[in-house]
Amino acid sequence: MILLILVASILIALVTIYQYSEQSNDYHLRRLDRKEKQVKGHIRYLINFETTYVVNEENLPLIFKEEIYKIADIHNVTFNLYDLEGGFLITSDTSIRSEGIIECLPAKILNNLQYDVDKHYVDDIAVENGTEYQSSYSIITDIKSKPLGIINLRYKLDNTFSESELREFLTRLGYTYVVMLIIAIFFAYYVSRYITKSLKKIGEKLDQTRFNQRNEKIIVEDAGEEIYNLISAYNSMIDELEESAVKLAKSEREQAWREMAKQVAHEIKNPLTPMRLTVQSFQRKFDPNDPNIHQKVDEYSKTIIQQIDTMSNIASAFSNFAKMPAQQSEMLNVVEITRLAMDLFNEDYINYTHESEKIIAKFDRTQLIRVVTNLVKNAIQAISHERPPRIDVRVFEQDDKVMITVQDNGIGISKKNEPKIFEPKFTTKTSGMGLGLGMVKNIVETYGGNITFTSEENKGTTFIVSFPKI
Numbered sequence: 001m002i003l004l005i006l007v008a009s010i011l012i013a014l015v016t017i018y019q020y021s022e023q024s025n026d027y028h029l030r031r032l033d034r035k036e037k038q039v040k041g042h043i044r045y046l047i048n049f050e051t052t053y054v055v056n057e058e059n060l061p062l063i064f065k066e067e068i069y070k071i072a073d074i075h076n077v078t079f080n081l082y083d084l085e086g087g088f089l090i091t092s093d094t095s096i097r098s099e100g101i102i103e104c105l106p107a108k109i110l111n112n113l114q115y116d117v118d119k120h121y122v123d124d125i126a127v128e129n130g131t132e133y134q135s136s137y138s139i140i141t142d143i144k145s146k147p148l149g150i151i152n153l154r155y156k157l158d159n160t161f162s163e164s165e166l167r168e169f170l171t172r173l174g175y176t177y178v179v180m181l182i183i184a185i186f187f188a189y190y191v192s193r194y195i196t197k198s199l200k201k202i203g204e205k206l207d208q209t210r211f212n213q214r215n216e217k218i219i220v221e222d223a224g225e226e227i228y229n230l231i232s233a234y235n236s237m238i239d240e241l242e243e244s245a246v247k248l249a250k251s252e253r254e255q256a257w258r259e260m261a262k263q264v265a266h267e268i269k270n271p272l273t274p275m276r277l278t279v280q281s282f283q284r285k286f287d288p289n290d291p292n293i294h295q296k297v298d299e300y301s302k303t304i305i306q307q308i309d310t311m312s313n314i315a316s317a318f319s320n321f322a323k324m325p326a327q328q329s330e331m332l333n334v335v336e337i338t339r340l341a342m343d344l345f346n347e348d349y350i351n352y353t354h355e356s357e358k359i360i361a362k363f364d365r366t367q368l369i370r371v372v373t374n375l376v377k378n379a380i381q382a383i384s385h386e387r388p389p390r391i392d393v394r395v396f397e398q399d400d401k402v403m404i405t406v407q408d409n410g411i412g413i414s415k416k417n418e419p420k421i422f423e424p425k426f427t428t429k430t431s432g433m434g435l436g437l438g439m440v441k442n443i444v445e446t447y448g449g450n451i452t453f454t455s456e457e458n459k460g461t462t463f464i465v466s467f468p469k470i
């Protein structure tokens with residue numbers, strides 16, 4: 001709307017300027033024509049009734065010697081007389097000799113006069129000393145219509161009044177359009193606010209739409225048909241999104257439990273096989289009279305008990321992963337608790353550093369020990385045999401958070417395994433349930449923190465745990 005008003009104002013101003021210019025040109029042409037007719041009428045009267053000279057081409061300078069100034073003064077116009085060949089005869093200009101006087105008319109003017117039915121020609125506008133002039137040429141005749149010479153009127157184009165009128169009109173037009181523009185701006189603003197109110201609300205809802213949360217539907221009253229259709233499409237999309245989210249969550253849970261069940265079954269089968277072989281071997285080789293029977297029974301029993309312990313560890317790992325850690329309001333020294341966790345490891349290549357002796361945070365003692373020990377165990381299992389092993393555990397503060405980093409120089413994590421590193425499934429290790437990192441992530445996020453890692457294959461991995469102090 002504003003653009004249309006601006007374009008319209010510019011177009012109207014251009015059309016107005018063009019119209020004033022055309023009107024001014026037409027006015028000057030009509031005025032020149034009137035002047036020419038008046039002068040020619042006066043000349044005709046002079047030739048026919050007042051002169052005492054014989055009227056012919058040779059006597060024109062004598063006939064107009066004195067009268068030319070009177071005619072010019074009466075009609076307020078300057079004019080020149082030429083013979084039929086275009087030679088200069090006399091002028092009404094009282095100055096010594098005007099620079100605008102043509103001593104001999106160009107062939108173009110003579111040709112136009114000769115071939116024009118009215119024996120009349122108006123030349124193009126010329127500029128002299130910053131002033132515009134327009135000249136007309138016509139043939140004067142005697143009482144018998146015999147050509148005597150050529151009269152040239154030089155008419156000064158004075159556009160002062162026209163330009164003043166144009167400026168005044170454009171000023172008024174400008175004021176009018178400024179007022180219209182201001183009104184249009186306010187009108188467009190409120191109309192656009194009214195039109196886009198529903199769209200803004202839809203935009204805000206779309207910006208708040210998330211796949212993992214419950215999204216609200218849009219309710220807008222007095223909406224147009226197009227906006228209503230858009231809102232209906234959005235609300236339908238929200239319903240479909242909720243259904244898809246429920247289905248996806250259910251599918252992910254089912255898939256996770258399938259993977260878990262497969263892994264548990266796989267890990268349980270591993271100790272069952274040696275147990276079965278041990279029992280079958282005991283059945284075949286059992287001899288009550290064997291003097292070493294007690295020693296063999298003891299060996300068989302130790303083998304079976306060892307495999308039973310393995311199965312018990314598998315069940316404990318699964319139970320620990322599935323169990324959500326209870327939130328405790330215990331304020332503890334993270335530096336001290338991490339040191340207690342590090343005391344479980346005797347490897348001389350494990351280094352523990354901390355910035356200060358006391359960093360207080362709200363965390364559960366048992367869960368924090370579990371986090372540290374799991375990360376260190378993973379680092380130990382990632383040791384590379386190509387270089388001396390090194391594991392650095394560091395505790396420090398950053399802003400309002402407690403940071404724990406566990407860095408190793410082991411085999412690293414491959415790019416394809418990075419997205420799956422926290423998933424509750426079997427990892428690339430040859431033993432274990434692969435639940436440790438998933439359990440660590442679960443614990444840390446329960447206490448409002450997060451865990452990230454950086455890794456480079458064959459160079460090492462760094463796990464970074466952060467959680468708020470309070």
